[in-house]
Amino acid sequence: MEILPGNTVGIDLGTTYSAISQMDAEGHPVSIANADGKTITPSVVILGEGGKVIVGPSYERMSIEDPRNIVEAIKRQMGNKDFFIVYNDKKLTPEFVSALILKKLKQDAEHSIGPIANAVVTVPYYFNDVRRKATQDSGKIAGINVIDIINEPTAATLAYAWQKGHLGRPDAFDGERTIMVYDLGGGTFDVTVVRYTATTFNVLATDGDVMLGGLDWSRRIVDHIAEEFHRRHGEDPREDSETLMQLTQECEQAKRDLSDRAQIPITANYKGKSYTHALTRGEFERLTGDLMQRTRDTTELVMQQAGVGVGELDEVVLVGGSTYMPVVETMLREVTGKEPSREVTPEEAVSQGAAIHAAILEATATGGGSRLGKAVITRLRSVSATDVNSHSLGVKISDPKDKSRKLNHIMIPKNSALPMEVSQRFKTNKENQQRVHVCVLEGDASDPDACTTIGDFRIVNLPPNLPAGSPVEITYSYDKNGRFSARAVELVSNTEAKTEIVRDSGLNDDNVNAFEVLANEYQVE
Incomplete structure (x- = not known):
């Protein structure tokens, strides 16, 4: 660029x-x-x-x-x-x-x-x-x-x-460090393990959830207060948009205050009725325990994929405003064996x-x-x-055991170091096949319908009377700038087709x- x-x-x-x-x-x-x-x-x-x-x-x-x-x-x-x-x-x-x-x-x-x-x-x-x-x-x-x-x-x-003072300073840092970044923001969650020296910076493994963040912790409090209000008064304050916004703001502030205090009163007012609930930190952590477990599961998975065990990380770095919740530090101490850092x-x-x-x-x-x-x-x-790479990249193929069924055959698995190029050979499905359709998929699921199609192209004008099972070589290339290209060659006639995919979805x-x-x-x- x-x-x-x-x-x-x-x-x-x-x-x-x-x-x-x-x-x-x-x-x-x-x-x-x-x-x-x-x-x-x-x-x-x-x-x-x-x-x-x-x-x-x-x-x-x-x-x-x-x-x-x-x-x-x-x-x-x-x-x-x-x-x-x-x-x-x-x-x-x-x-x-x-x-x-x-x-x-x-x-x-x-x-x-x-x-x-x-x-x-x-x-x-x-x-x-x-x-x-x-x-x-x-x-x-x-x-x-x-x-x-x-x-x-x-x-x-x-x-x-x-x-x-480590990166770019071989005069001051001649070692190697492996660190984890645990990033829990307001709306998304990521965890990454990186190994670096003064001049190299290598991501070993990373994973996350774009629909998990501090908003979800706040909404749990909102729902809990609203349900208690409804149980006592027979009315749901979530039904009125202004009341819901005010309650959400109060619950968001209560979540923040619970990082430093053991208990916070939260009051809901709706249709002339009122309810005050004294929310304790322990109750808050029980209400949101499954959300924290999701981040724990991801953290353990990334450590496994990166090949690091308990106590083997040099540092665990906290990023994102939601990491101020005390339960985050408690969980990470258990999982990593390290005291999290706020450097x-x-x-x-x-x-x-x-x-x-x-x-x-x-x-x-x-x-x-x-x-x-x-x-x-x-x-x-x-x-x-x-x-x-963030997501696996695959190609849609016919199931060798059932030609009527389609599969996502992964060519470049997620967490592969970039740049990456891989070639594999496949076979045509039928005799006298006139074209080969290459459909590029993004995702880990075996079912193509559960993946995202990010591009496709065709090899056309194949030679007549081409036998079924004729070899076709497909190559996926993913460079360090995020540019992805794919090409396919029918090897009997050396007929080739290719495409480059540079984030061509969305707005034109x-x-x-x-x-x-x-x-x-x-x-x-």
Whole structure:
């Protein structure tokens, strides 16, 4: 991706909060404050009258707004072609709403550092190709040249290793460290194991859940209070949108307070009736025990896939605001045998890691210009990173035992180190076959219908009278920049076909351009 003139930054486009950072001339990733002087901005959008949009409102501002005008947790809908919001007689996609958040981050940061042209934007590890393309589209709509999309836990690990003075410093660090990043944010969860030296950075294993985060813990409290209210008064406060929003805000604050206190009173008021519940930390942990178990299961799986046992990690790094819950540290001590570390700021580490990655790309492509010091550029250029693919990539084939049944044959398993190229031979199904259809699948399920089709192509004009069982070689190539290509060769006649898939799902260019024009019509505050 070409780096345009102007500032290059790192952006954490989060489910509940977003942040923007840049590496300074001395090589420190610095979080950039918004117009309110805060380094994190709520990922909340109020769609007001006359095209006036408020991004990152306070709870107080939200409390006086019609809940129907408030958009929250839009990140969970990224890439969902069936989701839209009607505003001013226009259908707004998740990509567009996310672009409004990016636009706010950009314009606030420009007051501090000047014009912003380029950005590295982070996504959860488990975002599939469609969701990644949607994130890229949001950047373009917001007027940002997205030079790369990287995984949030990878960014957080970069922030940790860089700020420890390890990456790019072979003069000061000559060892090897294996660390885990446990990232529990407001709406998504990831856990990653990385091994690094001063000049190499290798992701060993990673996994996660794009529908698991602090929001789910808060909703458990909301449901518990609402059900108790209904049991006592015969009314459900969740049926009224304003009451639900107020109760949700109170439960969210109670969840935060329980990190430091043993008990918090929560009051629900609805239709002239009231109910107060004294929620203890123990009760809260019982209500949400299954959610924590899901993160524990994933953590144990990633450790197994990375080949590290209890007590073998050098560090367990906490990232994401939801890691302030005491039960997180308790669980991780049991699973890893290590005391979790807070050496990076949980809410800022991801955007700061993105800023480091952005600076590496900037130093490599442009020499860093005059903004970065020579010593910093030398350090950045010395770092080589190896990531892994987020999802398995397969090809749709006929079941050898039952030709009428289709299977997903995995070519590149998830957690494979990139770049990766693999070739396998298959056979034609019938005599005199005229074409071969190659369908590229993303996912681990054996049933193709449970996977995502990310592209397909055909070999046509095969030679006449081709016998059944004629060999066809299929090659999948996945480079370190996330570009995926596939080719197939019918080996009797050497007839070849191929395709390159570069996040071609989601909005097309015309949609993106139209939304970019529309975004410029809206006044974002």
